[in-house]
Amino acid sequence: MEFGSGDPQALMREFLHLVGGCAVIDGGLATELEANGADLNDPLWSAKCLISSPHLIRKVHLAYLEAGAHVIITSSYQATIQGFKSRGFSPEESEDLLRRSVEIAREARDIFYNDCLRGYGGHSDIKKRTVLVAASIGSYGAYLADGSEYSGHYGKDVTIENLKDFHRRRLEVLAEGGADLIAFETIPNKLEAQAYAELLEEANIRIPAWFSFNSKDGVNVVSGDSLTECVSIADSCKRVVAVGINCTPPRFIHGLILSIKKVTKKPILIYPNSGERYDADKKEWVVSTGVTNEDFVSYVQVWHEAGACLIGGCCRTTPKTIRGISLALQKEHAIPGESVP
Numbered sequence: 001m002e003f004g005s006g007d008p009q010a011l012m013r014e015f016l017h018l019v020g021g022c023a024v025i026d027g028g029l030a031t032e033l034e035a036n037g038a039d040l041n042d043p044l045w046s047a048k049c050l051i052s053s054p055h056l057i058r059k060v061h062l063a064y065l066e067a068g069a070h071v072i073i074t075s076s077y078q079a080t081i082q083g084f085k086s087r088g089f090s091p092e093e094s095e096d097l098l099r100r101s102v103e104i105a106r107e108a109r110d111i112f113y114n115d116c117l118r119g120y121g122g123h124s125d126i127k128k129r130t131v132l133v134a135a136s137i138g139s140y141g142a143y144l145a146d147g148s149e150y151s152g153h154y155g156k157d158v159t160i161e162n163l164k165d166f167h168r169r170r171l172e173v174l175a176e177g178g179a180d181l182i183a184f185e186t187i188p189n190k191l192e193a194q195a196y197a198e199l200l201e202e203a204n205i206r207i208p209a210w211f212s213f214n215s216k217d218g219v220n221v222v223s224g225d226s227l228t229e230c231v232s233i234a235d236s237c238k239r240v241v242a243v244g245i246n247c248t249p250p251r252f253i254h255g256l257i258l259s260i261k262k263v264t265k266k267p268i269l270i271y272p273n274s275g276e277r278y279d280a281d282k283k284e285w286v287v288s289t290g291v292t293n294e295d296f297v298s299y300v301q302v303w304h305e306a307g308a309c310l311i312g313g314c315c316r317t318t319p320k321t322i323r324g325i326s327l328a329l330q331k332e333h334a335i336p337g338e339s340v341p
């Protein structure tokens, strides 16, 4: 489907219809790169792999497609022109790396489509599955590389204009690079949501976008700003086709969906993390603080019934999680007596 033209809201509705009502988003990219051997103890975090190991990025995208994802999110979360500059890359080279993040995801999609058509990997029964490539834009806090996307406190000196200047060129490059939509992810505060909304208008971005906030109390976004005020910003922005929550513990998701529903009729997306805690100094996850994969997947039906229609996973979720989500949603739609593959 041509997701980049026409009425963005109608296109999202058509996409959701095509996938049977609820789309599967992929799982954690950075943490799965680590599971595949990448060392992300670096200010660029996952964006380091764009320089050193693009083949791993393609491999992880492909694993999520094979697990059932309808949306794959690019490796540009912490890829910024400013971050690459501090590593000695020119503006042109940095923009090429951003474009490369979209190309790698598209390559994985092409490989997956070809495998489907040839019947490899047990995909012979599914026609070409509709897959969207969402270009990730992580927050200014992600670029700071100190876990600030979990505090949302940028200090009084950071203004909306600073944030718009910070994000403008990256947004333009990703939007023109062949992605189907922009995924503004892990948005920690209202100021950054406002900056994104203004940029989408002013920079005349032609592809749709989603806004995804994170929360650490199940009530507000991580900075303490009101979730409903943040969601209202997304609701008023005509290029925004879905709004929701990511990188937030599963136990908070149900309540957050109910709050979001009160202020928007746009499709609600959720892709929680595993519930584990991130140690930003060590750039490591504190293990054994999260939920099991089985528990995570057992929530899927509740989240869907509460109103989420794009569901996936964020940090520390894996292709196994996404396979579980995909199967749980297929079971919901199965006609009694029919078997689910």
Ligand SMILES: C[S+](C)CC[C@H](N)C(=O)O
Pocket: 042, 043, 044, 045, 078, 141, 142, 143, 144, 145, 146, 147, 148, 149, 186, 247, 278, 280, 283, 315
């Ligand atoms: C969502 S957090 C785990 C991303 C990584 C963080 N920006 C850092 O660089 O430590």
Ligand SMILES: N[C@@H](CCS)C(=O)O
Pocket: 027, 028, 029, 030, 031, 046, 073, 077, 136, 185, 186, 247, 314, 315
């Ligand atoms: N899309 C990013 C989000 C980090 S919070 C990732 O999965 O690595």
Ligand SMILES: [Zn+2]
Pocket: 028, 186, 246, 247, 273, 314, 315
């Ligand atoms: Zn995350």
